[in-house]
Amino acid sequence: xxxxxxxxxxxxxxxxxxxxxxxxxxxxxxxxxxxxxxxxxxxxxxxxxxxxxxxxxxxxxxxxxxxxxxxxxxxxxxxxxxxxxxxxxxxxxxxxxxxxxxxxxxxxxxxxxxxxxxxxxxxxxxxxxxxxxxxxxxxxxxxxxxxxxx
Numbered sequence: 791x792x793x794x795x796x797x798x799x800x801x802x803x804x805x806x807x808x809x810x811x812x813x814x815x816x817x818x819x820x821x822x823x824x825x826x827x828x829x830x831x832x833x834x835x836x837x838x839x840x841x842x843x844x845x846x847x848x849x850x851x852x853x854x855x856x857x858x859x860x861x862x863x864x865x866x867x868x869x870x871x872x873x874x875x876x877x878x879x880x881x882x883x884x885x886x887x888x889x890x891x892x893x894x895x896x897x898x899x900x901x902x903x904x905x906x907x908x909x910x911x912x913x914x915x916x917x918x919x920x921x922x923x924x925x926x927x928x929x930x931x932x933x934x935x936x937x938x939x940x
Contacts, residue, residue, distance in 0.1 A: 795821040799825065804819075804832050808838065812838050816845040817846050819851060827855055839864065844868060847872035856886070859884065863886075872897045873898040
């Protein structure tokens with residue numbers, strides 16, 4: 791079920807899905823910015839979560855925290871979870887989820903902390919996002935070559 795960018799989706803919606811959609815296998819809730827850990831708890835306690843839910847996409851759900859991952863640990867068939875731009879999800883929370891679901895594919899991005907403009911003075915600034923993405927794949931490319939324009 792694709793509910794991506796349905797901005798009126800709330801925890802109440804997830805309660806209704808958990809009750810009335812027992813065969814739900816794939817659920818996209820990306821950009822549903824009103825969702826909280828309580829809604830994920832309700833969804834995780836429903837019959838679809840235990841037996842059928844295979845994919846859940848929670849990209850850019852700013853109120854979701856590691857507590858949501860705890861609620862999803864009981865979803866035994868969960869194969870993939872999307873967590874891009876979930877700023878309150880931590881690596882530790884993902885690691886705990888993987889102890890219960892070792893084969894799960896977790897897609898997440900942890901934005902590097904960018905120093906304020908006053909830090910570093912007049913030296914060249916580097917686009918830290920590019921460094922993060924490029925460096926693992928281009929080990930021979932010097933980091934100094936990846937420069938963010940001023």
